[in-house]
Amino acid sequence: MALPGHIDLNDLVVFTAVADAGGFSKAAQRLGVAPAKVSLEVARLEARLGTALFVRTTRRVVLTEAGRALHDDCAPLLRQLHAAVEDVHATSTVLSGSLRITAPTDFGAHFVAPALARFAALHPALAIELQTGDRIADLVGEGIDIAIRMGWLRDSSQRAVKLGDFGQYAVASPGYVARAGLPRAPDELAELDWIALTRLPAPLKWTFTEAGGASRTVQMRARIRTDSTGALRALVLDGAGVSILDEYSVRRDLASGALVRLLPEWTLPSGGTFAVFPPGRHVSRKVRAFVAFYQEWLGKDGAG
Known part of the structure; x- marks a missing residue:
């Protein structure tokens, strides 16, 4: 698909993948193509635009000022386009493609992984990746669809859905x-x-x-x-x-007696469990499906 000025939409997709992944090899792996093809398409885009989009060093690839401006404008639009096409292409029951989720290490292991196992069984055509870690992931840069976060969202501009509340003891x-x-x-x-x-x-x-x-x-x-x-x-x-x-x-520790709750007549501020999405206006059907499923799971199975 050619855009005004003879810019190919595929070149923009490849450019965005390199910017998000931080390198040509990682972008090629994410796109499932050869690194040489990625380099060729980025070079072609730079030639057509008449400006460098990346500064290439032996260790990493960094966006130029022009590259940053192009990425900021194009990346949200491409994500929305991809999600919209995916929604139209999907049937009413089949979820396909990939779903990448990040969650805190311990919470992810005990309260996200079991839910994902059930969700995966319901949607066998969907490839699922769960990343766990206690750092705040870069959702755009790492290609994350959903971040499960606990506590209190410090950034009010984040796009998020509250999944539930939890007490602190x-x-x-x-x-x-x-x-x-x-x-x-x-x-x-x-x-x-x-x-x-x-x-x-x-x-x-x-x-x-x-x-x-x-x-x-x-x-x-x-x-x-x-x-x-x-x-x-x-x-x-x-x-x-x-x-x-x-x-x-x-x-489970309180139920088994392995731990004792102190001062049960006093309460502490409750926290929230949130599903946080990358910036952009469109949330794909597979993301909406998992959020709805997980919200229900936390309220039922996850409470046991």
Whole structure:
């Protein structure tokens, strides 16, 4: 398909893939073509536009100012075009193509992967990739369709759907409680061995609210710090001290008695579970289908 000025739409698709992937080889792998073909089509596009779109070094490929402007304008339009064509092409029951999802490491393993297994069984023509990690992924640059995130969205401009809420609990092992004693008020938590999750914006300052509406803010002193929810849970289970964990992480531990919820008459601010989408106006049918499925799964199977 030729655009005004003899620009081929396929060249723009290849250009966008290189910009998003950060290199010719990665773009070629994502597109399923030879790297030489990618280089040829980018060079052809640059020749037709009369300007360089990339600065090529031995280690990486960087957009020029003109390349950045072209990418900013074209990438959202190409994503919308691709999703729109995909929706029209799809039947009412068959989902096909690929679906790439990212989620926090521990939550992804325990509460996204099981849902994906069921979703994949319902849609055998759909190729699914789950990436887990506690860093914030670049949705556009990494070609992510959905990011599952927990907590509070700091950027109000993000396109997101709230999947549900979760509680936060102060917890400890029965052995630690037996040694240190059971706290009777939030202030007493500051006297215990505190384990801090450093990924939180304020891991040592917590506000507890009583059923009657009274609130108490407590400043903790960390004996141990970690950046992993899984490591935090393991430390608490092994009796290293007290901390606050989301209800997803400790639901089974509380039911089995492996952990004890402290101060159950006091509540902490609840967090949210969100599906975050890349910028753009069109959300594809496969993405909408998974979000609807996962929202229901979290409310039913995911609660068990």
